[in-house]
Amino acid sequence: xxxxxxxxxxxxxxxxxxxxxxxxxxxxxxxxxxxxxxxxxxxxxxxxxxxxxxxxxxxxxxxxxxxxxxxxxxxxxxxxxxxxxxxxxxxxxxxxxxxxxxxxxxxxxxxxxxxxxxxxxxxxxxxxxxxxxxxxxxxxxxxxxxxxxxxxxxxxxxxxxxxxxxxxxxxxxxxxxxxxxxxxxxxxxxxxxxxxxxxxxxxxxxxxxxxxxxxxxxxxxxxxxxxxxxxxxxxxxxxxxxxxxxxxxxxxxxxxxxxxxxxxxxxxxxxxxxxxxxxxxxxxxxxxxxxxxxxxxxxxxxxxxxxxxxxxxxxx
Numbered sequence: 001x002x003x004x005x006x007x008x009x010x011x012x013x014x015x016x017x018x019x020x021x022x023x024x025x026x027x028x029x030x031x032x033x034x035x036x037x038x039x040x041x042x043x044x045x046x047x048x049x050x051x052x053x054x055x056x057x058x059x060x061x062x063x064x065x066x067x068x069x070x071x072x073x074x075x076x077x078x079x080x081x082x083x084x085x086x087x088x089x090x091x092x093x094x095x096x097x098x099x100x101x102x103x104x105x106x107x108x109x110x111x112x113x114x115x116x117x118x119x120x121x122x123x124x125x126x127x128x129x130x131x132x133x134x135x136x137x138x139x140x141x142x143x144x145x146x147x148x149x150x151x152x153x154x155x156x157x158x159x160x161x162x163x164x165x166x167x168x169x170x171x172x173x174x175x176x177x178x179x180x181x182x183x184x185x186x187x188x189x190x191x192x193x194x195x196x197x198x199x200x201x202x203x204x205x206x207x208x209x210x211x212x213x214x215x216x217x218x219x220x221x222x223x224x225x226x227x228x229x230x231x232x233x234x235x236x237x238x239x240x241x242x243x244x245x246x247x248x249x250x251x252x253x254x255x256x257x258x259x260x261x262x263x264x265x266x267x268x269x270x271x272x273x274x275x276x277x278x279x280x281x282x283x284x285x286x287x288x289x290x291x292x293x294x295x296x297x298x299x300x301x302x303x304x305x306x307x308x309x310x311x312x313x314x315x316x
Contacts, residue, residue, distance in 0.1 A: 028055075030071040031062065043070070164201065172315060176200060176216065178252070178284070181310035183303050186212070198285070209268075210290040210300045212307055217276070217283040226283055227257040227276035234274065238263025251277050251286075252311040262292060269293045271301060275308055286311065 028040040031053065039062065041055035050061045163175035171182040182203060189202040189211075204211035219226040235241050241263040249258050256277040263270055272289035288304030290297060 029053075032068045032071065033062075033066055034068045035066075171201070171203065173200060173214075174315065176284070177313060177315045178279075179312050179315050180214075181307045183307065186210075200284075209294070210288075210304070212286070212288045212304060215285040215287070217285050219283060223255055223257060223276065223278045223283070226278075227259075230276055230285055231259050231274060234259075234261060234263070234272075238265050238270065240264050249275075251275055251308065252279075252313045254279050254313065271297055273301075273304055273308065277311070279313060284311075 029043055031039040031041070031043075031051075033039065039053060039055070039060070041053040041060065043051055044054050044059075045052035046064075049064050051064060051067070053060045053062055164171070164173045166172070166182065166188070169182055169184055170179055171188075172179040185205055186203045187206060189204060189208070198215040198217055200214045200216050202211060202213045217226065217230060219229070221229075231243075238261075242261060244260040244262060246257070246259050249256050254277050256275050259274040261272050261274065263272070269292040270289045271292040272287060275286045277284045277286065286308050288308060290300035290304065
């Protein structure tokens with residue numbers, strides 16, 4: 001328990017103890033707690049597993065599990081100076097049973113939870129229909145005075161700042177501080193982060209016959225073992241995967257390793273390029289791919305190569 005929670009608990013228990021010792025017992029219910037203390041007041045509500053008790057000193061919330069018993073002040077019994085009540089008329093025997101009082105409802109909630117006898121059937125039916133719903137709350141002792149302060153208004157939600165933008169044929173990512181060429185026929189493919197592991201952005205043609213995916217790779221290894229780990233994943237993506245070439249290079253002024261490959265996926269033959277770039281102690285993966293079974297393969301491969309070669313990390 002934190003120091004703040006412990007302080008609130010001590011303040012609440014001290015307040016409850018003072019009210020138990022000083023409250024006037026006249027015309028009030030007697031609430032006996034499991035620790036031996038007594039509280040006098042009128043039960044006016046029940047919510048969130050707590051009884052709301054009106055005392056001479058204000059309102060108090062008492063947790064149900066801390067109460068041993070509730071003894072009503074028996075308002076139906078005549079006072080010493082009052083005449084004896086008149087017998088009820090015969091027609092009253094068929095009248096609708098009176099609505100249970102708030103303290104009867106409170107007693108029913110308490111006794112039903114502890115295994116004691118329930119209210120009579122007539123009062124029980126009315127209680128079930130109109131008693132407030134009990135909602136589960138975290139366990140723990142609570143005893144605090146109720147305040148009438150209104151809850152603060154919810155904070156205004158700021159519009160999230162965009163971390164990327166397109167300027168003509170240039171894609172700029174401010175979060176990862178890079179920019180690169182985007183072909184005029186390419187468009188940003190939404191949801192890349194949800195569908196592709198570690199993806200930052202995906203772009204390509206509208207029919208997705210040519211794609212370029214940029215990803216963010218975290219690894220404590222050096223460039224070469226990290227690049228080999230990424231390249232091995234391609235074996236699970238493509239059928240008949242074939243590595244065409246591999247070379248060390250420099251992209252955007254940073255060391256990189258480039259792989260050229262071919263493979264089959266989604267009933268198409270693909271020609272692809274995978275570049276793993278060491279940058280800022282981490283790695284960017286740039287993977288471009290296009291249909292290898294069309295006459296446009298050479299053109300699209302040139303566009304992919306131009307986009308990867310244009311990668312620039314001088315973005316502020």
